[in-house]
Amino acid sequence: MAVNSFREDEQMENGEKKQIIIRLFSYLKDHKKGVLGVLICMAVTVAISLVNPLIIENAIDQHISVGDWNGLVKIGIFALVLNVIYMIMVKIRMYVMSVISNQILLKIRQELYEHIQLLSFSFFDSRPTGKILARIIGDVNSLKDVLTNAVTTLIPDFITVLGVVVIMLVKDWKLAIASLCTIPLMIAGIFIIQRTAHKRWQIFRKKSSNLNAYVHEDIAGIGVVQSFRAENETREVFEELTDEHQKAFVAACRRADMFGPTVDFCWGVGTMMLYLIGVKFIGAPAVSVGLLVAFGTYINMFWNPIMNLSNFYNQLVTNLSAAERIFDILDTKPDIQDESDVEELPEVEGKVEFSHVSFTYDKGTPAETKVLSDVNFTIQPGETIALVGPTGAGKTTIVNLISRFYDIEDGHIYIDGHDLKKVSIHSLRRQMGVMTQDNFIFHGTVRENILYGKMDATEEEMIAAAKAVNAHDFIMKMEKGYDTELKERGAGLSIGQRQLIAFARTMISMPKILILDEATSSIDTHTEILVQHGIEALLAGRTSFVIAHRLSTIQNADRIFVIDNGGIVEQGSPKELLARRGAYYELYMAQFADVV
Numbered sequence: 001m002a003v004n005s006f007r008e009d010e011q012m013e014n015g016e017k018k019q020i021i022i023r024l025f026s027y028l029k030d031h032k033k034g035v036l037g038v039l040i041c042m043a044v045t046v047a048i049s050l051v052n053p054l055i056i057e058n059a060i061d062q063h064i065s066v067g068d069w070n071g072l073v074k075i076g077i078f079a080l081v082l083n084v085i086y087m088i089m090v091k092i093r094m095y096v097m098s099v100i101s102n103q104i105l106l107k108i109r110q111e112l113y114e115h116i117q118l119l120s121f122s123f124f125d126s127r128p129t130g131k132i133l134a135r136i137i138g139d140v141n142s143l144k145d146v147l148t149n150a151v152t153t154l155i156p157d158f159i160t161v162l163g164v165v166v167i168m169l170v171k172d173w174k175l176a177i178a179s180l181c182t183i184p185l186m187i188a189g190i191f192i193i194q195r196t197a198h199k200r201w202q203i204f205r206k207k208s209s210n211l212n213a214y215v216h217e218d219i220a221g222i223g224v225v226q227s228f229r230a231e232n233e234t235r236e237v238f239e240e241l242t243d244e245h246q247k248a249f250v251a252a253c254r255r256a257d258m259f260g261p262t263v264d265f266c267w268g269v270g271t272m273m274l275y276l277i278g279v280k281f282i283g284a285p286a287v288s289v290g291l292l293v294a295f296g297t298y299i300n301m302f303w304n305p306i307m308n309l310s311n312f313y314n315q316l317v318t319n320l321s322a323a324e325r326i327f328d329i330l331d332t333k334p335d336i337q338d339e340s341d342v343e344e345l346p347e348v349e350g351k352v353e354f355s356h357v358s359f360t361y362d363k364g365t366p367a368e369t370k371v372l373s374d375v376n377f378t379i380q381p382g383e384t385i386a387l388v389g390p391t392g393a394g395k396t397t398i399v400n401l402i403s404r405f406y407d408i409e410d411g412h413i414y415i416d417g418h419d420l421k422k423v424s425i426h427s428l429r430r431q432m433g434v435m436t437q438d439n440f441i442f443h444g445t446v447r448e449n450i451l452y453g454k455m456d457a458t459e460e461e462m463i464a465a466a467k468a469v470n471a472h473d474f475i476m477k478m479e480k481g482y483d484t485e486l487k488e489r490g491a492g493l494s495i496g497q498r499q500l501i502a503f504a505r506t507m508i509s510m511p512k513i514l515i516l517d518e519a520t521s522s523i524d525t526h527t528e529i530l531v532q533h534g535i536e537a538l539l540a541g542r543t544s545f546v547i548a549h550r551l552s553t554i555q556n557a558d559r560i561f562v563i564d565n566g567g568i569v570e571q572g573s574p575k576e577l578l579a580r581r582g583a584y585y586e587l588y589m590a591q592f593a594d595v596v
């Protein structure tokens with residue numbers, strides 16, 4: 001059962017903000033040259049923008065006030081050239097930075113994707129697919145502007161602010177202090193706002209994730225929704241979730257929107273103070289018109305980057321929770337991992353042994369409620385074992401443990417005498433063929449779907465595998481044979497056809513141990529016979545575990561294990577068990593009655 005349903009907000013460790021920021025920006029390290037190029041462009045643009053007010057001051061005080069029109073033209077041309085350079089530099093900077101930030105997003109997304117591929121079943125058990133998608137797509141995307149602005153805003157604007165302060169202090173320290181007296185007020189305001197804004201953005205991201213998970217689940221199960229005419233109910237849930245999502249957004253924005261007015265207020269008061277002190281208290285001739293105009297420009301040049309910095313900070317706070325969620329997945333260790341001293345499992349014969357195996361999905365469950373409790377059995381190479389038993393008895397669990405999709409709590413599982421935990425997961429799963437009821441078909445051609453079982457197989461091997469499981473004939477009847485495009489999840493194919501393609505995929509991988517979770521779905525008699533023959537071909541010569549729902553498969557098994565109450569309650573050949581008239585006999589009779 002999913003621990004995090006679409007109704008539950010994801011639980012996460014609250015990471016240290018500073019650490020997350022450092023980790024996020026450390027991705028820029030791989031792009032040192034590009035970042036340096038951007039910084040050089042920025043340095044030129046900052047320098048030009050710092051010089052501009054001085055040019056204006058010079059034009060007013062040295063040329064316009066004395067009627068020196070030639071000088072004014074010269075200084076005008078100089079200003080024009082400088083500002084054309086400024087525009088070119090801005091364009092280059094924007095281009096390089098967007099390339100860098102896109103490459104970083106690509107890297108983060110790849111890291112995330114590759115890491116998720118390694119995570120254990122338990123990770124996926126506890127998260128709806130939609131929530132995982134939200135992190136790979138939405139959360140990663142939202143980091144783009146943060147990364148871009150970190151370089152184009154943070155450093156240059158910081159330098160601009162410092163430059164402006166120094167120039168102002170050098171030119172007239174009294175006017176400088178008057179203009180900048182509201183800085184402490186602004187710092188205090190922003191500090192208070194960001195604390196609550198971050199929390200609210202975290203909530204917003206969780207609500208987004210819930211909505212994503214629900215829409216994903218709803219679309220995946222649209223067939224069920226429509227056949228049960230549950231559209232109204234699903235719409236209600238959707239509306240409820242969008243409402244929560246929207247409220248969380250508004251709450252976060254309401255707080256985040258206070259950044260701008262706080263800076264605006266401080267900016268306005270600072271400007272007022274400049275003119276009050278400059279005109280009323282100091283006045284001419286100590287303060288010339290040019291100086292006052294230059295200070296007016298500098299004050300804008302100070303508060304503009306401060307506004308940018310506060311917007312950046314706001315953006316950082318907004319998106320920090322996205323980075324947190326990405327790193328949360330990257331830091332999740334797979335439950336099932338190779339120990340440091342594992343060996344490669346050699347080519348196996350197929351002997352499988354369970355020795356005092358106990359297992360539960362929720363660790364620490366008392367012995368009497370464990371899914372499997374002290375299970376023991378030995379299977380010889382080539383044997384076919386049918387697992388039967390009531391629903392929820394633990395049949396799938398047993399086969400999942402053989403593939404080491406989960407780790408057992410007590411006991412040992414051996415394959416050809418090798419303890420499962422002492423061999424590499426890759427070398428184990430390479431020799432196993434697992435066919436679930438799902439028979440997952442990927443979007444792609446029939447060929448690609450079959451070759452998924454062995455990427456380097458030849459055309460002959462592929463056709464031989466398809467023929468062996470009776471899939472070849474129906475594939476050849478398809479429009480483009482093996483090159484026919486299949487839709488996602490095999491939409492457009494019958495259940496039996498999907499099974500046959502999945503059989504061919506497993507057949508081509510030539511597993512030594514085969515696990516077949518047989519589908520219960522009914523298929524037409526002709527396909528049923530094809531599928532049955534396909535199964536027989538698959539089972540021949542391999543150790544096989546069949547979670548059997550078809551009586552015919554059970555009859556061909558070497559042994560049947562009846563699973564119930566956390567263990568094997570009965571085992572033997574089909575004939576022996578029928579003769580014993582125990583648990584299997586009862587199941588058999590119940591199924592037989594169903595079939596008849």
Ligand SMILES: Nc1ncnc2c1ncn2[C@@H]1O[C@H](COP(=O)(O)OP(=O)(O)OP(=O)(O)O)[C@@H](O)[C@H]1O
Binds near residue numbers: 361371389
């Ligand atoms: N991923 C999981 N997380 C938690 N509990 C689980 C999980 N998978 C199965 N269980 C529980 O473990 C028990 C055994 O489940 P299992 O799927 O092995 O039964 P089964 O015999 O294969 O049933 P069926 O015939 O219905 O497929 C059930 O009680 C089930 O609820």
